[in-house]
Amino acid sequence: xxxxxxxxxxxxxxxxxxxxxxxxxxxxxxxxxxxxxxxxxxxxxxxxxxxxxxxxxxxxxxxxxxxxxxxxxxxxxxxxxxxxxxxxxxxxxxxxxxxxxxxxxxxxxxxxxxxxxxxxxxxxxxxxxxxxxxxxxxxxxxxxxxxxxxxxxxxxxxxxxxxxxxxxxxxxxxxxxxxxxxxxxxxxxxxxxxxxxxxxxxxxxxxxxxxxxxxxxxxxxxxxxxxxxxxxxxxxxxxxxxxxxxxxxxxxxxxxxxxxxxxxxxxxxxxxxxxxxxxxxxxxxxxxxxxxxxxxxxxxxxxxxxxxxxxxxxxxxxxxxxxxxxxxxxxxxxxxxxxxxxxxxxxxxxxxxxxxxxxxxxxxxxxxxxxxxxxxxxxxxxxxxxxxxxxxxxxxxxxxxxxxxxxxxxxxxxxxxxxxxxxxxx
RNA sequence: GGAGGUGUGGCUGAGUGGUCUAAAGCACCUGACUUGAAAUCAGGCGUCCGGGUAACUGGACCGUGAGUUCGAAUCUCACCGCCUCCGCCA
Numbered sequence: 463x464x465x466x467x468x469x470x471x472x473x474x475x476x477x478x479x480x481x482x483x484x485x486x487x488x489x490x491x492x493x494x495x496x497x498x499x500x501x502x503x504x505x506x507x508x509x510x511x512x513x514x515x516x517x518x519x520x521x522x523x524x525x526x527x528x529x530x531x532x533x534x535x536x537x538x539x540x541x542x543x544x545x546x547x548x549x550x551x552x553x554x555x556x557x558x559x560x561x562x563x564x565x566x567x568x569x570x571x572x573x574x575x576x577x578x579x580x581x582x583x584x585x586x587x588x589x590x591x592x593x594x595x596x597x598x599x600x601x602x603x604x605x606x607x608x609x610x611x612x613x614x615x616x617x618x619x620x621x622x623x624x625x626x627x628x629x630x631x632x633x634x635x636x637x638x639x640x641x642x643x644x645x646x647x648x649x650x651x652x653x654x655x656x657x658x659x660x661x662x663x664x665x666x667x668x669x670x671x672x673x674x675x676x677x678x679x680x681x682x683x684x685x686x687x688x689x690x691x692x693x694x695x696x697x698x699x700x701x702x703x704x705x706x707x708x709x710x711x712x713x714x715x716x717x718x719x720x721x722x723x724x725x726x727x728x729x730x731x732x733x734x735x736x737x738x739x740x741x742x743x744x745x746x747x748x749x750x751x752x753x754x755x756x757x758x759x760x761x762x763x764x765x766x767x768x769x770x771x772x773x774x775x776x777x778x779x780x781x782x783x784x785x786x787x788x789x790x791x792x793x794x795x796x797x798x799x800x801x802x803x804x805x806x807x808x809x810x811x812x813x814x815x816x817x818x819x820x821x822x823x824x825x826x827x828x829x830x831x832x833x834x835x836x837x838x839x840x841x842x843x844x845x846x847x848x849x850x851x852x853x854x855x856x857x858x859x860x861x862x863x864x865x866x867x868x869x870x871x872x873x874x875x876x877x878x879x880x881x882x883x884x885x886x887x888x
Numbered sequence: 889g890g891a892g893g894u895g896u897g898g899c900u901g902a903g904u905g906g907u908c909u910a911a912a913g914c915a916c917c918u919g920a921c922u923u924g925a926a927a928u929c930a931g932g933c934g935u936c937c938g939g940g941u942a943a944c945u946g947g948a949c950c951g952u953g954a955g956u957u958c959g960a961a962u963c964u965c966a967c968c969g970c971c972u973c974c975g976c977c978a
Contacts, residue, residue, distance in 0.1 A: 505938065508947040515947090518959045521906075526958030667968095709935080830936095840935085 463675075463827045464554050465842075466497050475557055482564050482789035485555045493554075496547040503540040510536060556824040558789045559761075559798035566790035571801075577772065578781030580805050581863055588869075589808035590861035591739035594620065596869055597887035599861075602738065611737065612729060612744045616857065619886035623860065623873070624747065624853050626880035628722060631749045631850050632659055634774065635720045641770070648769035652762050657720040657751065662700040664723055665691045673828045674702050675795040681730045697721030698847040701752035706829040709840050710754065715833060716763065717754040720850065722747070740854035741813060749850040756833055757823065760844035764798060764820040767848045771802055771816050774850060777876045780859050781805040783812055797822040804855070808862040815855045818848035 469476050473490050480488055510533050517525040558564075563572045581587075594600030599620035605613040616624065634640050635657035642654040668685065671677040671692050676699050684693040694700055701721045710717065725748045736742035751770070755763045768784070775782045787799040802816035823842040826832070833843040864872040870887040878884060 501938075504947085508938070511947060514958085518906075521958080523958045528958090530958065 463551055463824060464557070465823070465827065466551070469554075470494060470497070476554065479555055479557045479789075482558065482566075483555045483792060483794065484566065484790050485794055486553055488550050488553045493547070493550045496543060496550065500540070500543045500547050503536065503543060507533070507536050507540055552828075555794045556792075556797050556822060558792060558796075559820070561786065562792065562798060563786060563788040565788035568788070568791050570788035571791055572786045572788070574784045574786055574800075576781070576783040578776065578779070578805070580781045581807060583807065583865075583867075585867050587807040587862060587865060589739060590806070590858040593808070593861050593865055593869065593871065593887075594739070597871070599887065600740065610744075612742065614740060614743060614854075616740075616854075619881070619883070620857055620861075622881055623857060623877065623886070626877045627851050627853065627856060628749065629880040630777075630876060631774070632720070634770070634777075635659070635718075635751070635850070644769050644773045645766060647773075648765065650762060650766050650769065652759075652766045653716050655716055655718060657718040660697075660701060660719045660721045662694075662697050662721045662723055664694050664700075664726075666694060666700050666703075668692050670703050670706070671699055673706065674699055674825055675828060678794075679730075682728050684726050684728060693726035694723060695727050696725045696748060696847075697723035697750035698752055701750065702825060702845065702847065703829055705754060705831045707831075709832040709834040710843065712756060712833050712835050715754060715756055715843065716759065719752045721750045721752065723750070724748070725852075740858045743854055746852060746854040748852050751846070751848045751850055753846045754826075754831065755844050755846070757841065757844045760820055760822060760846065761798070763844075763846050764800075764818055764848075767846055768800055768802075768818050771818060771848060771850065775802065775804065775816075778856075778860065778874045779876075780863055780874075782815070793819065795819075795821050795824045797824065804859040806859055806862045808865070813855065813859075815852055815859060816849040819846065821845045821847070 464476065469490065473494065476490050480490070510529060514526065514529040514533055517529055563570050565571075591600060591602065595602070597618075599616065599618050601615040601617060602613075605615050636659060638654050638656050641656060645652050645654055665686075668677055668690055671683075676695065677683065677692070683695060686692070698721075700723070701719050704719070705717070724745055726745055727743075729742060729744060732742060740746070751767055753763055753767070772782075772784070782802050782804045785801045785803055787796075787801055792799045796819045798820045800818045801814050802818075803812035804815040805811075806813045822844055825845050826842045831843055831845075832840045834840040860874060860877075861871055864874065866872060866885075870885050872885055873881050873883060
Protein backbone atom coordinates (compact mmCIF):
# COMPACT_ATOMS: atom_id res chain seq x y z
CA UNK A 463 0.00 0.00 0.00
CA UNK A 464 1.19 3.51 -0.80
CA UNK A 465 1.03 6.61 1.36
CA UNK A 466 -2.09 8.62 0.47
CA UNK A 467 -0.16 11.86 0.89
CA UNK A 468 2.38 10.63 -1.66
CA UNK A 469 -0.46 9.80 -4.05
CA UNK A 470 -1.96 13.28 -3.64
CA UNK A 471 1.42 14.93 -4.20
CA UNK A 472 2.52 12.72 -7.10
CA UNK A 473 -0.49 11.49 -9.06
CA UNK A 474 1.52 11.31 -12.28
CA UNK A 475 4.15 9.04 -10.78
CA UNK A 476 1.39 6.76 -9.52
CA UNK A 477 -0.32 6.73 -12.91
CA UNK A 478 2.96 5.87 -14.59
CA UNK A 479 3.52 2.99 -12.17
CA UNK A 480 0.06 1.60 -12.92
CA UNK A 481 0.76 1.84 -16.63
CA UNK A 482 4.26 0.37 -16.51
CA UNK A 483 3.57 -2.55 -14.21
CA UNK A 484 1.44 -5.55 -15.02
CA UNK A 485 -1.41 -4.56 -12.78
CA UNK A 486 -5.13 -3.94 -12.80
CA UNK A 487 -5.80 -0.31 -13.76
CA UNK A 488 -6.88 2.08 -11.00
CA UNK A 489 -8.46 5.49 -11.57
CA UNK A 490 -6.18 7.73 -9.52
CA UNK A 491 -8.54 10.74 -9.73
CA UNK A 492 -11.36 8.58 -8.37
CA UNK A 493 -9.11 7.37 -5.58
CA UNK A 494 -8.19 10.92 -4.57
CA UNK A 495 -11.86 11.95 -4.69
CA UNK A 496 -12.68 9.06 -2.38
CA UNK A 497 -9.84 10.09 -0.07
CA UNK A 498 -11.23 13.61 0.04
CA UNK A 499 -14.75 12.54 0.87
CA UNK A 500 -13.45 10.04 3.41
CA UNK A 501 -11.56 12.84 5.09
CA UNK A 502 -14.55 15.23 5.03
CA UNK A 503 -16.90 12.56 6.40
CA UNK A 504 -14.35 11.72 9.06
CA UNK A 505 -14.23 15.30 10.22
CA UNK A 506 -18.02 15.51 10.21
CA UNK A 507 -18.17 12.34 12.26
CA UNK A 508 -15.60 13.66 14.73
CA UNK A 509 -17.69 16.80 15.28
CA UNK A 510 -20.88 14.80 15.69
CA UNK A 511 -19.19 12.45 18.15
CA UNK A 512 -18.05 15.42 20.13
CA UNK A 513 -21.59 16.74 20.45
CA UNK A 514 -22.76 13.26 21.33
CA UNK A 515 -20.10 12.83 24.00
CA UNK A 516 -21.13 16.18 25.50
CA UNK A 517 -24.80 15.17 25.58
CA UNK A 518 -23.91 11.92 27.30
CA UNK A 519 -21.82 13.65 29.91
CA UNK A 520 -24.73 15.97 30.66
CA UNK A 521 -27.15 13.04 30.74
CA UNK A 522 -29.12 14.76 28.03
CA UNK A 523 -30.91 11.62 26.95
CA UNK A 524 -33.09 13.21 24.28
CA UNK A 525 -30.17 14.80 22.43
CA UNK A 526 -28.16 11.65 22.93
CA UNK A 527 -30.81 9.53 21.26
CA UNK A 528 -31.09 11.91 18.32
CA UNK A 529 -27.33 12.15 17.80
CA UNK A 530 -27.02 8.41 18.07
CA UNK A 531 -29.22 7.99 15.01
CA UNK A 532 -27.41 10.74 13.13
CA UNK A 533 -24.05 9.20 13.92
CA UNK A 534 -25.24 5.77 12.78
CA UNK A 535 -26.30 7.18 9.42
CA UNK A 536 -23.05 9.06 9.01
CA UNK A 537 -21.01 6.05 10.03
CA UNK A 538 -22.70 3.93 7.39
CA UNK A 539 -21.85 6.55 4.79
CA UNK A 540 -18.27 6.71 6.01
CA UNK A 541 -17.93 2.92 6.01
CA UNK A 542 -19.11 2.70 2.40
CA UNK A 543 -16.60 5.32 1.26
CA UNK A 544 -13.86 3.72 3.35
CA UNK A 545 -14.50 0.35 1.75
CA UNK A 546 -14.17 1.67 -1.81
CA UNK A 547 -11.17 3.72 -0.81
CA UNK A 548 -9.31 0.79 0.73
CA UNK A 549 -10.18 -1.46 -2.19
CA UNK A 550 -8.51 0.98 -4.59
CA UNK A 551 -5.57 1.60 -2.26
CA UNK A 552 -4.85 -2.13 -2.09
CA UNK A 553 -4.91 -2.42 -5.85
CA UNK A 554 -2.22 0.19 -6.41
CA UNK A 555 1.21 -1.31 -7.09
CA UNK A 556 4.39 -0.01 -5.53
CA UNK A 557 6.27 2.73 -7.38
CA UNK A 558 9.32 1.42 -9.29
CA UNK A 559 12.64 2.98 -8.29
CA UNK A 560 13.99 5.68 -10.63
CA UNK A 561 16.62 3.30 -12.04
CA UNK A 562 14.11 0.58 -12.88
CA UNK A 563 13.93 0.11 -16.67
CA UNK A 564 10.48 0.66 -18.14
CA UNK A 565 9.09 -2.26 -20.10
CA UNK A 566 6.45 -4.95 -20.06
CA UNK A 567 8.46 -8.12 -20.71
CA UNK A 568 11.80 -9.44 -19.53
CA UNK A 569 13.29 -8.20 -22.81
CA UNK A 570 13.45 -4.81 -21.09
CA UNK A 571 15.43 -6.17 -18.15
CA UNK A 572 18.90 -4.72 -17.90
CA UNK A 573 21.96 -6.92 -17.39
CA UNK A 574 24.17 -5.00 -14.97
CA UNK A 575 27.16 -7.34 -14.99
CA UNK A 576 28.32 -10.82 -15.88
CA UNK A 577 30.60 -12.41 -13.33
CA UNK A 578 32.71 -15.54 -13.43
CA UNK A 579 34.07 -17.61 -16.25
CA UNK A 580 31.79 -20.10 -17.94
CA UNK A 581 33.32 -23.58 -17.75
CA UNK A 582 34.71 -25.18 -20.89
CA UNK A 583 34.17 -28.87 -21.38
CA UNK A 584 35.97 -31.28 -23.66
CA UNK A 585 32.58 -32.92 -24.17
CA UNK A 586 29.00 -31.90 -24.57
CA UNK A 587 27.67 -30.88 -21.13
CA UNK A 588 24.46 -32.55 -20.03
CA UNK A 589 21.46 -31.00 -18.35
CA UNK A 590 21.26 -31.73 -14.62
CA UNK A 591 18.25 -34.04 -14.92
CA UNK A 592 20.23 -36.41 -17.12
CA UNK A 593 23.24 -36.29 -14.81
CA UNK A 594 21.08 -36.67 -11.72
CA UNK A 595 19.02 -39.55 -13.03
CA UNK A 596 22.09 -41.41 -14.29
CA UNK A 597 23.81 -41.05 -10.90
CA UNK A 598 20.70 -42.00 -8.93
CA UNK A 599 20.57 -38.55 -7.30
CA UNK A 600 17.27 -37.42 -8.78
CA UNK A 601 14.19 -39.61 -9.20
CA UNK A 602 11.43 -37.77 -10.92
CA UNK A 603 9.69 -40.86 -12.25
CA UNK A 604 8.87 -42.29 -8.84
CA UNK A 605 7.87 -38.84 -7.62
CA UNK A 606 5.50 -38.61 -10.56
CA UNK A 607 3.82 -41.86 -9.52
CA UNK A 608 3.64 -40.88 -5.87
CA UNK A 609 2.92 -37.16 -6.02
CA UNK A 610 2.43 -36.19 -9.63
CA UNK A 611 4.15 -33.87 -12.05
CA UNK A 612 6.60 -31.23 -10.75
CA UNK A 613 7.70 -33.23 -7.73
CA UNK A 614 10.98 -35.01 -7.28
CA UNK A 615 13.06 -37.16 -5.00
CA UNK A 616 16.50 -35.73 -4.25
CA UNK A 617 18.64 -38.58 -3.00
CA UNK A 618 22.04 -39.64 -1.73
CA UNK A 619 24.92 -37.21 -2.11
CA UNK A 620 22.63 -34.61 -3.66
CA UNK A 621 20.46 -34.63 -0.54
CA UNK A 622 23.64 -34.25 1.51
CA UNK A 623 24.63 -31.36 -0.72
CA UNK A 624 21.41 -29.56 0.19
CA UNK A 625 22.34 -29.84 3.86
CA UNK A 626 25.87 -28.67 3.03
CA UNK A 627 24.45 -25.60 1.27
CA UNK A 628 22.33 -24.92 4.34
CA UNK A 629 25.31 -25.19 6.67
CA UNK A 630 27.50 -23.02 4.48
CA UNK A 631 24.75 -20.38 4.25
CA UNK A 632 24.21 -20.21 7.97
CA UNK A 633 27.95 -20.03 8.64
CA UNK A 634 28.12 -16.93 6.44
CA UNK A 635 25.01 -15.09 7.57
CA UNK A 636 25.55 -15.56 11.29
CA UNK A 637 29.17 -14.43 11.21
CA UNK A 638 29.63 -10.70 11.71
CA UNK A 639 33.24 -10.73 10.50
CA UNK A 640 32.31 -12.42 7.25
CA UNK A 641 29.50 -9.92 6.73
CA UNK A 642 31.86 -7.02 7.47
CA UNK A 643 34.27 -8.44 4.92
CA UNK A 644 31.53 -8.69 2.27
CA UNK A 645 30.45 -5.10 2.97
CA UNK A 646 34.03 -3.84 2.79
CA UNK A 647 34.71 -5.52 -0.54
CA UNK A 648 31.45 -4.15 -1.95
CA UNK A 649 32.45 -0.68 -0.76
CA UNK A 650 29.32 -0.38 1.38
CA UNK A 651 28.94 1.46 4.66
CA UNK A 652 26.29 -0.63 6.29
CA UNK A 653 25.51 -2.32 9.59
CA UNK A 654 27.16 -5.72 9.82
CA UNK A 655 24.63 -7.06 12.29
CA UNK A 656 24.30 -10.81 11.70
CA UNK A 657 21.15 -12.57 10.54
CA UNK A 658 19.03 -14.49 13.04
CA UNK A 659 18.37 -18.01 11.73
CA UNK A 660 14.68 -18.90 11.73
CA UNK A 661 12.64 -21.96 10.89
CA UNK A 662 9.32 -20.27 10.31
CA UNK A 663 5.81 -21.70 10.03
CA UNK A 664 5.07 -23.16 6.59
CA UNK A 665 1.39 -22.31 6.74
CA UNK A 666 -0.30 -19.05 7.52
CA UNK A 667 -3.64 -17.28 7.79
CA UNK A 668 -4.86 -15.95 4.47
CA UNK A 669 -5.54 -12.53 6.00
CA UNK A 670 -1.91 -12.14 7.06
CA UNK A 671 -0.62 -13.27 3.68
CA UNK A 672 -2.85 -10.60 2.22
CA UNK A 673 -1.23 -8.01 4.47
CA UNK A 674 2.08 -9.08 2.92
CA UNK A 675 0.52 -8.35 -0.50
CA UNK A 676 1.33 -11.96 -1.40
CA UNK A 677 -2.06 -13.70 -1.32
CA UNK A 678 -2.83 -12.75 -4.91
CA UNK A 679 -2.89 -14.38 -7.35
CA UNK A 680 -4.58 -16.96 -5.15
CA UNK A 681 -4.32 -19.37 -8.07
CA UNK A 682 -0.61 -19.63 -7.34
CA UNK A 683 -1.22 -20.69 -3.70
CA UNK A 684 -2.18 -23.92 -2.00
CA UNK A 685 -5.15 -22.79 0.03
CA UNK A 686 -7.02 -24.94 2.56
CA UNK A 687 -10.39 -23.28 2.71
CA UNK A 688 -11.69 -25.37 5.59
CA UNK A 689 -8.97 -24.05 7.88
CA UNK A 690 -8.54 -20.70 6.12
CA UNK A 691 -4.85 -21.45 5.88
CA UNK A 692 -2.32 -21.12 3.06
CA UNK A 693 0.95 -22.92 2.38
CA UNK A 694 3.81 -20.43 2.10
CA UNK A 695 5.33 -19.80 -1.30
CA UNK A 696 8.48 -18.60 0.43
CA UNK A 697 9.82 -18.12 3.95
CA UNK A 698 9.34 -14.43 3.18
CA UNK A 699 5.63 -14.87 3.72
CA UNK A 700 5.94 -15.78 7.37
CA UNK A 701 9.16 -13.87 8.12
CA UNK A 702 7.75 -10.56 6.91
CA UNK A 703 4.80 -10.39 9.32
CA UNK A 704 6.91 -11.21 12.39
CA UNK A 705 6.71 -7.57 13.45
CA UNK A 706 3.26 -6.59 12.26
CA UNK A 707 1.51 -3.99 14.41
CA UNK A 708 4.79 -3.14 16.13
CA UNK A 709 6.82 0.04 16.53
CA UNK A 710 10.47 -0.92 16.68
CA UNK A 711 12.92 1.45 18.40
CA UNK A 712 15.36 2.85 15.86
CA UNK A 713 18.34 1.54 17.84
CA UNK A 714 17.18 -2.04 17.28
CA UNK A 715 17.39 -1.75 13.50
CA UNK A 716 18.40 -3.32 11.26
CA UNK A 717 16.66 -6.57 12.09
CA UNK A 718 17.80 -9.40 9.83
CA UNK A 719 16.40 -12.90 9.55
CA UNK A 720 17.47 -15.85 7.49
CA UNK A 721 14.69 -18.40 7.14
CA UNK A 722 14.81 -21.97 5.89
CA UNK A 723 11.55 -23.37 4.63
CA UNK A 724 9.85 -25.18 1.83
CA UNK A 725 8.25 -23.08 -0.88
CA UNK A 726 4.95 -24.35 -2.26
CA UNK A 727 3.86 -23.15 -5.67
CA UNK A 728 0.99 -24.28 -7.82
CA UNK A 729 2.75 -23.07 -10.96
CA UNK A 730 -0.62 -22.47 -12.56
CA UNK A 731 -0.32 -21.64 -16.23
CA UNK A 732 3.19 -23.00 -16.67
CA UNK A 733 2.24 -26.36 -18.16
CA UNK A 734 4.86 -27.60 -20.52
CA UNK A 735 7.57 -25.26 -19.21
CA UNK A 736 10.61 -26.76 -17.51
CA UNK A 737 8.90 -30.07 -16.99
CA UNK A 738 12.14 -31.92 -16.30
CA UNK A 739 14.60 -31.46 -13.51
CA UNK A 740 14.74 -29.20 -10.52
CA UNK A 741 13.96 -25.85 -12.12
CA UNK A 742 10.22 -25.63 -11.61
CA UNK A 743 8.70 -27.70 -8.81
CA UNK A 744 5.53 -27.52 -6.73
CA UNK A 745 7.74 -27.84 -3.69
CA UNK A 746 11.36 -26.85 -3.17
CA UNK A 747 13.34 -25.72 -0.16
CA UNK A 748 14.74 -22.26 0.11
CA UNK A 749 16.94 -20.11 2.30
CA UNK A 750 15.54 -16.62 2.40
CA UNK A 751 16.78 -13.32 3.81
CA UNK A 752 14.29 -10.82 5.23
CA UNK A 753 15.39 -7.50 6.72
CA UNK A 754 13.82 -4.48 8.37
CA UNK A 755 15.61 -1.13 8.17
CA UNK A 756 15.17 2.60 8.56
CA UNK A 757 13.73 4.14 5.38
CA UNK A 758 16.96 5.95 4.60
CA UNK A 759 18.87 2.64 4.69
CA UNK A 760 16.67 0.72 2.28
CA UNK A 761 18.73 0.99 -0.89
CA UNK A 762 22.05 0.33 0.86
CA UNK A 763 20.51 -2.67 2.55
CA UNK A 764 19.51 -4.07 -0.81
CA UNK A 765 23.00 -3.41 -2.19
CA UNK A 766 24.39 -5.31 0.79
CA UNK A 767 22.01 -8.21 0.26
CA UNK A 768 22.98 -8.41 -3.40
CA UNK A 769 26.65 -8.37 -2.34
CA UNK A 770 25.91 -11.35 -0.07
CA UNK A 771 24.19 -13.20 -2.89
CA UNK A 772 27.12 -12.54 -5.21
CA UNK A 773 29.62 -13.54 -2.55
CA UNK A 774 27.80 -16.83 -2.19
CA UNK A 775 27.75 -17.55 -5.92
CA UNK A 776 31.43 -16.67 -6.21
CA UNK A 777 32.22 -18.90 -3.27
CA UNK A 778 30.54 -21.76 -5.13
CA UNK A 779 32.44 -20.84 -8.29
CA UNK A 780 29.28 -20.41 -10.35
CA UNK A 781 29.17 -17.93 -13.26
CA UNK A 782 26.18 -15.61 -13.10
CA UNK A 783 24.76 -12.33 -14.28
CA UNK A 784 23.00 -9.65 -12.29
CA UNK A 785 19.81 -8.35 -13.85
CA UNK A 786 17.84 -5.25 -12.93
CA UNK A 787 14.24 -6.20 -13.56
CA UNK A 788 12.01 -3.90 -15.58
CA UNK A 789 8.69 -2.50 -14.40
CA UNK A 790 6.58 -5.21 -16.04
CA UNK A 791 8.70 -7.98 -14.57
CA UNK A 792 8.59 -6.59 -11.04
CA UNK A 793 6.13 -7.91 -8.49
CA UNK A 794 3.30 -5.63 -7.40
CA UNK A 795 4.91 -4.79 -4.00
CA UNK A 796 8.43 -4.31 -5.41
CA UNK A 797 10.19 -0.97 -5.53
CA UNK A 798 13.49 -2.22 -6.95
CA UNK A 799 14.01 -5.82 -7.96
CA UNK A 800 17.17 -7.60 -9.07
CA UNK A 801 17.65 -11.16 -10.19
CA UNK A 802 20.76 -13.25 -10.26
CA UNK A 803 20.80 -15.68 -13.14
CA UNK A 804 23.23 -18.54 -12.88
CA UNK A 805 24.87 -20.13 -15.88
CA UNK A 806 23.56 -23.63 -16.63
CA UNK A 807 25.92 -25.13 -19.22
CA UNK A 808 23.73 -28.20 -19.78
CA UNK A 809 20.96 -25.87 -20.92
CA UNK A 810 23.33 -23.36 -22.49
CA UNK A 811 21.46 -20.56 -20.72
CA UNK A 812 21.39 -18.31 -17.70
CA UNK A 813 18.56 -19.37 -15.40
CA UNK A 814 17.03 -17.27 -12.64
CA UNK A 815 18.27 -18.55 -9.28
CA UNK A 816 18.04 -15.53 -6.99
CA UNK A 817 15.80 -12.54 -6.50
CA UNK A 818 16.32 -9.47 -4.37
CA UNK A 819 13.23 -7.37 -3.72
CA UNK A 820 13.32 -3.98 -2.03
CA UNK A 821 9.78 -3.17 -0.95
CA UNK A 822 10.25 0.28 0.51
CA UNK A 823 7.32 0.86 2.88
CA UNK A 824 4.76 -0.91 0.72
CA UNK A 825 4.42 -4.08 2.79
CA UNK A 826 5.17 -2.50 6.14
CA UNK A 827 2.39 0.04 5.68
CA UNK A 828 -0.10 -2.81 5.31
CA UNK A 829 1.55 -4.74 8.12
CA UNK A 830 1.76 -1.62 10.29
CA UNK A 831 5.42 -2.25 11.08
CA UNK A 832 7.00 1.02 12.15
CA UNK A 833 10.27 2.45 13.36
CA UNK A 834 10.19 4.67 16.41
CA UNK A 835 12.80 7.39 16.29
CA UNK A 836 14.61 8.73 19.34
CA UNK A 837 12.58 11.93 18.94
CA UNK A 838 9.43 9.94 19.65
CA UNK A 839 8.18 10.22 16.07
CA UNK A 840 7.40 7.03 14.26
CA UNK A 841 7.05 6.10 10.61
CA UNK A 842 6.66 3.03 8.46
CA UNK A 843 9.99 1.20 8.17
CA UNK A 844 11.38 -0.38 5.02
CA UNK A 845 11.69 -4.06 4.14
CA UNK A 846 13.91 -6.17 1.90
CA UNK A 847 13.60 -9.80 1.01
CA UNK A 848 15.89 -11.95 -1.07
CA UNK A 849 16.87 -15.49 -1.93
CA UNK A 850 20.09 -16.87 -0.58
CA UNK A 851 19.65 -20.40 -1.90
CA UNK A 852 16.74 -21.81 -3.88
CA UNK A 853 17.79 -25.40 -3.34
CA UNK A 854 16.56 -27.08 -6.52
CA UNK A 855 18.02 -24.51 -8.82
CA UNK A 856 21.31 -24.25 -6.93
CA UNK A 857 21.76 -28.04 -6.97
CA UNK A 858 21.00 -27.99 -10.69
CA UNK A 859 23.61 -25.29 -11.29
CA UNK A 860 26.26 -27.18 -9.35
CA UNK A 861 25.55 -30.44 -11.19
CA UNK A 862 25.78 -28.78 -14.57
CA UNK A 863 28.83 -26.61 -13.89
CA UNK A 864 30.86 -29.22 -12.07
CA UNK A 865 30.13 -32.22 -14.27
CA UNK A 866 32.98 -34.32 -15.62
CA UNK A 867 33.44 -36.43 -18.74
CA UNK A 868 32.71 -39.65 -16.84
CA UNK A 869 29.34 -38.31 -15.66
CA UNK A 870 30.44 -37.73 -12.07
CA UNK A 871 30.32 -34.30 -10.45
CA UNK A 872 33.00 -32.45 -8.50
CA UNK A 873 31.97 -30.77 -5.25
CA UNK A 874 32.62 -27.01 -5.08
CA UNK A 875 35.55 -26.37 -2.75
CA UNK A 876 33.48 -24.30 -0.30
CA UNK A 877 31.06 -27.18 0.21
CA UNK A 878 33.67 -29.90 0.77
CA UNK A 879 34.11 -29.35 4.52
CA UNK A 880 30.35 -29.65 4.95
CA UNK A 881 29.81 -32.52 2.53
CA UNK A 882 32.90 -34.54 3.36
CA UNK A 883 33.79 -35.57 -0.19
CA UNK A 884 35.33 -34.09 -3.32
CA UNK A 885 33.28 -35.89 -5.96
CA UNK A 886 29.73 -37.20 -5.98
CA UNK A 887 28.33 -40.02 -8.05
CA UNK A 888 31.67 -41.79 -8.18
C1' G B 889 -11.35 -33.45 20.27
C1' G B 890 -13.38 -32.40 25.67
C1' A B 891 -13.45 -29.14 30.26
C1' G B 892 -12.09 -24.71 32.70
C1' G B 893 -9.53 -20.10 32.96
C1' U B 894 -7.59 -15.56 30.84
C1' G B 895 -6.53 -11.12 27.45
C1' U B 896 -6.16 -3.37 30.31
C1' G B 897 -0.41 1.44 28.40
C1' G B 898 7.06 -0.71 27.67
C1' C B 899 6.17 -4.25 32.12
C1' U B 900 3.26 -5.68 36.72
C1' G B 901 -1.62 -4.73 37.83
C1' A B 902 -6.56 -2.11 39.82
C1' G B 903 -11.01 -1.15 37.57
C1' U B 904 -18.11 -5.20 36.83
C1' G B 905 -22.85 0.63 33.38
C1' G B 906 -21.92 7.49 33.91
C1' U B 907 -16.01 13.29 36.10
C1' C B 908 -12.15 6.50 33.09
C1' U B 909 -9.60 12.59 30.92
C1' A B 910 -7.91 4.36 33.03
C1' A B 911 -5.61 3.87 39.95
C1' A B 912 -1.01 2.35 41.75
C1' G B 913 3.91 0.44 41.27
C1' C B 914 8.22 -0.55 38.12
C1' A B 915 10.90 1.23 33.95
C1' C B 916 11.97 5.66 31.21
C1' C B 917 12.59 11.34 30.41
C1' U B 918 13.23 16.46 32.46
C1' G B 919 14.31 19.54 36.58
C1' A B 920 15.85 20.48 41.91
C1' C B 921 19.42 18.95 45.70
C1' U B 922 24.76 16.79 44.84
C1' U B 923 31.89 17.58 43.00
C1' G B 924 29.51 13.27 40.40
C1' A B 925 26.30 9.19 41.14
C1' A B 926 22.70 6.88 44.21
C1' A B 927 18.73 8.12 47.30
C1' U B 928 14.98 11.84 47.80
C1' C B 929 11.58 15.57 45.95
C1' A B 930 8.68 18.00 41.76
C1' G B 931 6.91 17.36 36.97
C1' G B 932 6.45 14.52 32.55
C1' C B 933 5.71 9.89 30.07
C1' G B 934 0.75 5.47 24.89
C1' U B 935 -0.75 4.73 19.65
C1' C B 936 -3.34 6.23 15.28
C1' C B 937 -6.35 9.89 12.26
C1' G B 938 -7.63 15.19 11.78
C1' G B 939 -7.38 20.97 12.70
C1' G B 940 -3.67 24.88 13.90
C1' U B 941 2.76 28.61 12.24
C1' A B 942 2.59 27.47 17.35
C1' A B 943 0.94 27.10 22.47
C1' C B 944 -2.89 24.02 21.82
C1' U B 945 -7.02 21.21 20.18
C1' G B 946 -11.15 17.35 18.13
C1' G B 947 -11.90 12.12 17.37
C1' A B 948 -10.81 6.81 17.76
C1' C B 949 -8.38 2.91 20.47
C1' C B 950 -8.71 -1.55 27.14
C1' G B 951 -7.17 -8.94 22.04
C1' U B 952 -10.47 -8.48 17.16
C1' G B 953 -15.38 -7.85 15.17
C1' A B 954 -20.55 -7.34 15.88
C1' G B 955 -24.60 -6.19 19.41
C1' U B 956 -27.55 -4.05 23.89
C1' U B 957 -27.74 1.20 25.97
C1' C B 958 -28.64 8.22 25.72
C1' G B 959 -23.86 6.16 27.79
C1' A B 960 -19.53 -0.02 27.65
C1' A B 961 -12.75 -1.54 29.80
C1' U B 962 -17.29 -3.13 32.52
C1' C B 963 -23.25 -6.55 29.85
C1' U B 964 -24.30 -10.20 25.30
C1' C B 965 -22.53 -13.05 20.96
C1' A B 966 -18.77 -14.72 17.57
C1' C B 967 -13.75 -15.08 16.42
C1' C B 968 -8.39 -14.93 17.64
C1' G B 969 -4.31 -15.58 21.12
C1' C B 970 -2.39 -17.45 25.67
C1' C B 971 -2.66 -20.67 30.27
C1' U B 972 -4.27 -25.32 33.07
C1' C B 973 -6.27 -30.26 33.05
C1' C B 974 -8.10 -34.68 30.20
C1' G B 975 -7.75 -37.42 25.48
C1' C B 976 -4.68 -38.34 21.14
C1' C B 977 0.18 -37.92 19.09
C1' A B 978 6.19 -37.34 16.54
